[in-house]
Amino acid sequence: MKKIVFVSVFLIWMAIGVSAQDSGAAFAVNHYAARNFISGALTAAELDTVLQAGISAPSARNRQPWHFTVVRNQALAKRIVPDVSDGNVLIIVSAAGDGRTNGAEILDCALAAQSIYLAAQAIGLGSRIYTGPIDAVNRNLKGDLGFPAGHSAVVLVRVGKVRTVDAASSASGRKAASALVTYK
Ligand SMILES: Cc1cc2nc3c(=O)[nH]c(=O)nc-3n(C[C@H](O)[C@H](O)[C@H](O)COP(=O)(O)O)c2cc1C
Structure with missing residues (x-):
């Protein structure tokens, strides 16, 4: 027995x-960059999970140079990403510097953004990384967004509800490993 x-x-x-x-x-x-967002608010637990993923990201010398500005206000979010669906949250990752030439911080912020992006999809949400709106954010919205002094936006992640998480059929094509990888 x-x-x-x-x-x-x-x-x-x-x-x-x-x-x-x-x-x-x-x-x-x-994983894939969501384009099928639907209306619907994130729960506090969902938002906390994705933020914790960003906060836990690796950074050079563990300096954690980032700040996360969570834009829940829909009018403000629409000024940044005009087609946001109701309930979408924009998480702006900022760091000291101008957001373009502070290379080391940019790399760290990119990793935090990627962690948020992946965590959102791991819990059944949609996510998409954006750099297109970053220059306009830094030019026009720093005051409204209340970044820490000296910070500029580096990247943002849009997180929200999606109809389905169907990465296998939703992702665009990728180059073949044979064209990208060298083994020695
Ligand atoms: C650094 C970076 C910047 C991006 N900026 C934008 C953007 O400004 N607007 C946008 O619609 N998508 C943006 N994307 C999403 C990409 O277009 C998307 O990840 C890529 O096309 C692959 O999509 P897929 O994973 O669904 O195949 C960005 C992605 C990355 C990694």
Whole structure:
């Protein structure tokens, strides 16, 4: 009897481990820039999860140079990304500098943005990274957004509800690994 219980527990443990690896591998590949946002507010827990993902991102010398400005006000969000759906949140990642030439901080902020982007999709939300509006944000909206002194926006992530998270069919094509990877 003891043997049967042990074998069953072992098999369940193996199955959970293998399926977790499978879903992890699938998720690592199957993300996409959402274009199918729908109206709907994020819960506080969802917003907290994606922000924690940004806060937990790696940064050079762990300096964590970023600040996260969460734009929930729809009128303000529409001035930045005109086609936002009701309930979408824009998370603007800023750092000290002008947002263009402070290269080290830009790299760190980009990683934080990517962490937010992936975390949102991991919990069934849609997300899309934007740099197109950044110059206009820095020119016109710093005051309204209340960035920390000396900060400029680097990148923003739009997070919101989507009809379905269907990365396999929604992502655009990618170049072939054979054209991108060199093994030595
Ligand atoms: C650094 C960066 C900047 C981007 N800026 C914009 C943008 O300004 N506007 C936009 O609609 N999409 C923007 N995107 C989204 C890309 O167009 C999208 O990630 C890319 O086309 C791949 O999409 P897919 O993953 O759905 O295939 C940006 C993505 C990245 C990584």
